[in-house]
Amino acid sequence: MKVHGLAALALLIGASACTGRDAAATAGNEAARAPLTELTIASTNGRHVFRVEVADTVEKQQRGLMYRTDIPKDGGMLFAPYPPEGGGPREASFWMKNTPSPLDIIFIRADGTIARIAENTVPFSEAQVPSGEPVSAVLELNGGRAAELGIAEGDKVSWAK
Structure with missing residues (x-):
């Protein structure tokens, strides 16, 4: 049970990190419009x-x-x-x-x-x-x-x- 919980937590953190990078790239591009x-x-x-x-x-x-x-x-x-x-x-x-x-x-x-x-x-x-x-x-x-x-x-x- 503990292994599954840690694995789920790792997946959740990984997904959040990916979303954060995409959001940051988009936000950075929005702020830097020419x-x-x-x-x-x-x-x-x-x-x-x-x-x-x-x-x-x-x-x-x-x-x-x-x-x-x-x-x-x-x-x-x-x-x-x-x-x-x-x-x-x-x-x-x-x-x-x-x-x-x-x-x-x-x-x-x-x-x-x-x-x-x-x-x-x-x-x-x-x-x-x-x-x-x-x-x-x-x-x-x-x-x-x-x-x-x-x-x-x-x-x-x-x-x-």
Whole structure:
């Protein structure tokens, strides 16, 4: 009986510790939300306006949208400048580790045009999602949003810098 009681207590403590870590990660991410900016994509079928968080530091870009399930329909995250430490455009590679929501990852050239759209990336995947060419910014939107709005490579992206 004593062994079962200790085992049950250990399981209960272990479960609480795991929940605590998940809650702490979520709470930490909530507290560290990036400032918002308005971003516009000029497409062949019109203008699409988003209010996105700006990840403009190494720390914000490393965290990105990890652990997030509450991305607004016309929200997302802009990684700009990319890379945050400067040095001009360079090839980018993203992954979906710890990211529970599918995303469209939009790679943006220095002239503001879309170089590549990686649509509906797989949640929690550690597979690399490369830009394919040097970029100066990256935009993450809800998965499927780019196709839904007709956003395509070559479209022009602008935001207040």
